[in-house]
Amino acid sequence: MTAKQCIAILGAGPAGLSAALWLSNLGFEPRVIDTAERAGGLQNLNFLANDWVLGQSGQTGPALAARFVAHAASAGVPVLTNVRPERLKGTSGAFRLRLCDDQAIPCSAVLIATGTRYRAEEVLADVEGAANIAAARIAYGPYAFADLGTQAGKRILIIGGGDNAYENARLLAPVAAQVHLASRSRPRAQQGLAAAVAAEVAAGRCRVLHPAAVKAISESRAGIEVTLAVADRTECIAVDRIHVLAGYEPNTAFLAEILPSELRAALHCDAQGYLVVDAAGRSGAPGIYAAGDVCNPRFPSVVSAIAQGAMAAKTIEMDSRTT
Ligand SMILES: Cc1cc2nc3c(=O)[nH]c(=O)nc-3n(C[C@H](O)[C@H](O)[C@H](O)COP(=O)(O)OP(=O)(O)OC[C@H]3O[C@@H](n4cnc5c(N)ncnc54)[C@H](O)[C@@H]3O)c2cc1C
Known part of the structure; x- marks a missing residue:
C-alpha cells in the first residue's frame, strides 16, 4: 500500500479548509497551517450575520467559521494554528516545509490560501x-x-x-x-x-x-x-x-521570504500583490497552487473561497496522476 501524499495548506480560512476537506476525501493527507490563534479566517471577524452562504442561514461569521473548522476536524484534517511557515525547500512532489517551531513537513504540493488583511x-x-x-x-x-x-x-x-x-x-x-x-x-x-x-x-x-x-x-x-x-x-x-474601512491587502509578502528563488521567480503577483493563478488554481510555479481571496477573485466571499479551495484540491489530485 502506498503512503498518502501530504499536501501543505497555508491558511485555515474557508478556501484552505475547503481544499483540505476535498483533499482528504480524494485520498490525500492535507495539513493546514495558520498563523492566527484561531482557525476559520476572516469570518472570525465578521460581527454581523452572514446570510450569503446557501444552507447556512442565521449564522454569524464566527459561528460559520467554527462550522468550517469542525467539518475539517471531523474528516481528521490536522489544523495547526499559531504557527508560521518559515522555509520551503525541494521541488514539486518532494517539498519540505519548515515551520517556526522547527517542525518540518514533507509534502508533495503546497496550496496558498492566506487570504487578505484589512488596511489599518x-x-x-x-x-x-x-x-x-x-x-x-x-x-x-x-x-x-x-x-x-x-x-x-x-x-x-x-x-x-x-x-x-x-x-x-x-x-x-x-x-x-x-x-x-x-x-x-x-x-x-x-x-x-x-x-x-x-x-x-x-x-x-x-x-x-x-x-x-x-x-x-x-x-x-x-x-x-x-x-x-x-x-x-x-x-x-x-x-x-x-x-x-479602506480596503484589504493580500497576505503574500511572506512568500518572498519562504520560497526558493526559482519558485519565487515562477510565481506571479499582480500590481497589488495578489497571486495570479489559472482557472484551476495552478500558479506558475510547479507544485504550488492557490485559492481564495489571495487570488483577487472578482467577488471575494465565503462561497467563492470554498469553491476555489475545492477546485484547487481537485487540480492537485489530477496533476498528481502524472507526477
Ligand atoms: C468583516 C467582514 C465581513 C464579511 N462578510 C462577509 C459576508 O457576509 N459574506 C461573505 O461571503 N463574505 C464576507 N466576508 C468576506 C469573507 O470573509 C472572505 O471572502 C473569506 O473569508 C475569504 O476566505 P479565504 O479562505 O480566501 O481567506 P481568509 O478567510 O482571509 O483566511 C486566510 C487565512 O490565512 C491565514 N494566514 C495569513 N497569512 C498566513 C501565513 N503566512 N501562513 C499561514 N496562514 C496565514 C489567516 O490567518 C487566515 O486564517 C467578510 C469579510 C470581513 C472581513
Missing part, C-alpha cells in the same frame, strides 16, 4: 496628529462593526468608499448623531448600499464627501478635530470616533 494604521500613517489619538477612538476594518449599539448619539467619520464603508454608514446613520463618509476616490459601493446611504443623506443624518482626504487630526475636549481636503476646499469637522 498605515491608512493614517501620513496624517498629522493621528499617532496621538486615543486608540479607543479609532476602529479599523471589521472592528468598525463591533458594538454598534454603543455608537448611538455619536458623531462618526468613516474613511473609505467601498461596500464596507457604505454598510457601516447605513447601519450607523439611523442611530448616530451624525455620520460623515469621506472617500478619497469615487465611491464604488454596490447599488443597494449606495441607495440606502443616499436615503440617509436625504434625511440629513449622513454626509458623503469626495474626493476627500484626511490631512490632520487632533484630540480635544469636544472630541476629535479633523481637517479634510475636500475637492478644492478645506473643511474642519468634530467627531467622537473614526472608522477606517
Whole structure:
C-alpha cells in the first residue's frame, strides 16, 4: 500500500479548509497551517450575520467559521494554528516545509490560501496628529462593526468608499448623531448600499464627501478635530470616533521570504500583490497552487473561497496522476 501524499495548506480560512476537506476525501493527507490563534479566517471577524452562504442561514461569521473548522476536524484534517511557515525547500512532489517551531513537513504540493488583511494604521500613517489619538477612538476594518449599539448619539467619520464603508454608514446613520463618509476616490459601493446611504443623506443624518482626504487630526475636549481636503476646499469637522474601512491587502509578502528563488521567480503577483493563478488554481510555479481571496477573485466571499479551495484540491489530485 502506498503512503498518502501530504499536501501543505497555508491558511485555515474557508478556501484552505475547503481544499483540505476535498483533499482528504480524494485520498490525500492535507495539513493546514495558520498563523492566527484561531482557525476559520476572516469570518472570525465578521460581527454581523452572514446570510450569503446557501444552507447556512442565521449564522454569524464566527459561528460559520467554527462550522468550517469542525467539518475539517471531523474528516481528521490536522489544523495547526499559531504557527508560521518559515522555509520551503525541494521541488514539486518532494517539498519540505519548515515551520517556526522547527517542525518540518514533507509534502508533495503546497496550496496558498492566506487570504487578505484589512488596511489599518498605515491608512493614517501620513496624517498629522493621528499617532496621538486615543486608540479607543479609532476602529479599523471589521472592528468598525463591533458594538454598534454603543455608537448611538455619536458623531462618526468613516474613511473609505467601498461596500464596507457604505454598510457601516447605513447601519450607523439611523442611530448616530451624525455620520460623515469621506472617500478619497469615487465611491464604488454596490447599488443597494449606495441607495440606502443616499436615503440617509436625504434625511440629513449622513454626509458623503469626495474626493476627500484626511490631512490632520487632533484630540480635544469636544472630541476629535479633523481637517479634510475636500475637492478644492478645506473643511474642519468634530467627531467622537473614526472608522477606517479602506480596503484589504493580500497576505503574500511572506512568500518572498519562504520560497526558493526559482519558485519565487515562477510565481506571479499582480500590481497589488495578489497571486495570479489559472482557472484551476495552478500558479506558475510547479507544485504550488492557490485559492481564495489571495487570488483577487472578482467577488471575494465565503462561497467563492470554498469553491476555489475545492477546485484547487481537485487540480492537485489530477496533476498528481502524472507526477
Ligand atoms: C468583516 C467582514 C465581513 C464579511 N462578510 C462577509 C459576508 O457576509 N459574506 C461573505 O461571503 N463574505 C464576507 N466576508 C468576506 C469573507 O470573509 C472572505 O471572502 C473569506 O473569508 C475569504 O476566505 P479565504 O479562505 O480566501 O481567506 P481568509 O478567510 O482571509 O483566511 C486566510 C487565512 O490565512 C491565514 N494566514 C495569513 N497569512 C498566513 C501565513 N503566512 N501562513 C499561514 N496562514 C496565514 C489567516 O490567518 C487566515 O486564517 C467578510 C469579510 C470581513 C472581513
